[in-house]
Amino acid sequence: MALAHPSRRPEPGDAEVSVNPLYTREPPRISKNELPATGLDPELAYQIVHDELMLDGNARLNLATFVTTWMEPQADRLMVECFDKNMIDKDEYPRTADLEARCVRMLAGLWNAPSPMDAPGCSTTGSSEACMLAGLALKRRWKHRGGTGTPNIVMGVNVQVCWEKFANYWDVEMRLVPMEGDRYHLTAEEAVARCDENTIGVVAILGSTFDGSYEPVADICAALDNLHSESGLDIPVHVDGASGAMIAPFLDPDMVWDFRLPRVASINTSGHKYGLVYPGVGWVVWRDADALPEDLVFKVNYLGGDMPTFALNFSRPGSQVATQYYNFIRLGFDGYQRVQQACRDVATWLAGEIAALGPFTLLTRGDELPVFAFTVAEGHPFSVFDVSTAMRTEGWLIPAYTFPANRTDLAALRIVVRNGFSRDLAEIMLTSLRRVLEILAKQDAPKQGPAAASFAHGA
Numbered sequence: 126m127a128l129a130h131p132s133r134r135p136e137p138g139d140a141e142v143s144v145n146p147l148y149t150r151e152p153p154r155i156s157k158n159e160l161p162a163t164g165l166d167p168e169l170a171y172q173i174v175h176d177e178l179m180l181d182g183n184a185r186l187n188l189a190t191f192v193t194t195w196m197e198p199q200a201d202r203l204m205v206e207c208f209d210k211n212m213i214d215k216d217e218y219p220r221t222a223d224l225e226a227r228c229v230r231m232l233a234g235l236w237n238a239p240s241p242m243d244a245p246g247c248s249t250t251g252s253s254e255a256c257m258l259a260g261l262a263l264k265r266r267w268k269h270r271g272g273t274g275t276p277n278i279v280m281g282v283n284v285q286v287c288w289e290k291f292a293n294y295w296d297v298e299m300r301l302v303p304m305e306g307d308r309y310h311l312t313a314e315e316a317v318a319r320c321d322e323n324t325i326g327v328v329a330i331l332g333s334t335f336d337g338s339y340e341p342v343a344d345i346c347a348a349l350d351n352l353h354s355e356s357g358l359d360i361p362v363h364v365d366g367a368s369g370a371m372i373a374p375f376l377d378p379d380m381v382w383d384f385r386l387p388r389v390a391s392i393n394t395s396g397h398k399y400g401l402v403y404p405g406v407g408w409v410v411w412r413d414a415d416a417l418p419e420d421l422v423f424k425v426n427y428l429g430g431d432m433p434t435f436a437l438n439f440s441r442p443g444s445q446v447a448t449q450y451y452n453f454i455r456l457g458f459d460g461y462q463r464v465q466q467a468c469r470d471v472a473t474w475l476a477g478e479i480a481a482l483g484p485f486t487l488l489t490r491g492d493e494l495p496v497f498a499f500t501v502a503e504g505h506p507f508s509v510f511d512v513s514t515a516m517r518t519e520g521w522l523i524p525a526y527t528f529p530a531n532r533t534d535l536a537a538l539r540i541v542v543r544n545g546f547s548r549d550l551a552e553i554m555l556t557s558l559r560r561v562l563e564i565l566a567k568q569d570a571p572k573q574g575p576a577a578a579s580f581a582h583g584a
């Protein structure tokens with residue numbers, strides 16, 4: 126199996142890079158797919174790569190992704206200054222390592238850990254690695270409790286693919302709670318019903334990549350508290366806050382979803398989503414040392430202190446951690462609050478406008494994550510997939526996809542509002558959408574079905 130998947134196999138005649146004659150007097154022959162025998166001058170190599178990448182999508186018009194595509198010039202400078210620092214080399218780069226530890230403490234405080242200065246945690250390449258580590262900690266704790274059967278993990282069918290990877294790679298049975306009717310995520314009742322003595326934990330998502338909704342973390346914890354007092358089963362909860370752990374603390378301070386709930390053992394977030402850092406950085410924090418089994422942690426000594434090292438990767442640039450710290454001190458609580466509130470304001474406004482257009486039904490309103498999903502109501506001669514394709518011709522990337530079991534009959538469009546998607550851009554997008562709808566309304570019948578969906582969730 127080829128894991129690198131170019132959009133198509135190279136054809137004969139397609140083997141060489143074409144070079145603009147303005148760039149060089151003597152056009153070189155450069156193979157596309159084989160390592161060239163000889164090299165080029167740096168400026169020419171730069172121009173060739175630069176031109177090729179120009180054809181990637183315009184990130185500002187991409188309403189599919191959660192990932193940060195713009196940082197301030199000062200952050201760009203720090204990125205460049207830290208590319209050569211290897212995160213894993215904590216002896217060589219103790220200052221970078223210290224910035225990492227400070228970020229962990231800030232997040233532990235933000236998420237109300239009982240003792241933020243002592244909460245173990247680390248940076249990762251993203252939430253995917255963070256979730257693997259959190260899942261491994263749950264699995265090891267279950268083992269230490271005397272677990273001997275096949276371990277299982279309970280979560281909604283709407284989990285991001287990283288949890289399916291976790292279960293597959295580490296031989297944990299997935300107990301996925303399907304969607305039902307207009308319930309698109311996990312509920313306390315459904316979660317508890319699937320728990321037994323081999324359940325390593327329950328994953329609650331803040332919020333779901335399908336529709337931006339928050340799962341009811343507090344209800345899930347309360348139901349598991351009941352289960353504990355009734356049956357003795359003491360099952361920890363991990364909160365996958367890839368997006369929401371950087372939204373809820375700023376916009377929903379009264380909602381209790383974090384370490385204020387004693388049952389929450391660990392929380393992850395993607396620094397490169399609403400943490401506002403370029404890809405790839407994620408974070409995972411455990412409530413206290415008991416939540417992270419000692420025997421998973423490799424201790425590295427530096428600066429006379431212990432840095433717990435728990436990672437799947439080894440070498441990784443220090444840039445993202447340095448700029449995460451930059452964002453924290455640059456924006457502070459107030460700055461993050463203003464940025465996230467602006468996103469929520471645009472999302473809820475835009476959701477309202479889209480609902481008012483007529484053909485669409487909102488599944489969510491953008492008032493949890495600044496993300497909302499909507500469907501085409503019955504009786505219109507176009508599908509969500511037709512809308513998605515037509516919007517592409519206007520330059521906008523708005524994914525359409527079908528929901529998982531038991532709502533595979535439901536297909537929706539989703540808009541993710543990120544920093545930089547301003548009210549002005551939202552208005553321009555609406556103008557495009559109106560134009561597209563006028564044309565689509567003249568179709569006889571919907572043209573495209575679910576086969577037209579080409580979209581990976583939660584990227």
Ligand SMILES: *Cc1c(COP(=O)(O)O)cnc(C)c1O
Nearest residue numbers: 251252253285334365367395583
């Ligand atoms: C994005 C996302 C992930 C994966 O995060 P990466 O940072 O892209 O690895 C996991 N869970 C949820 C809920 C997400 O939204």
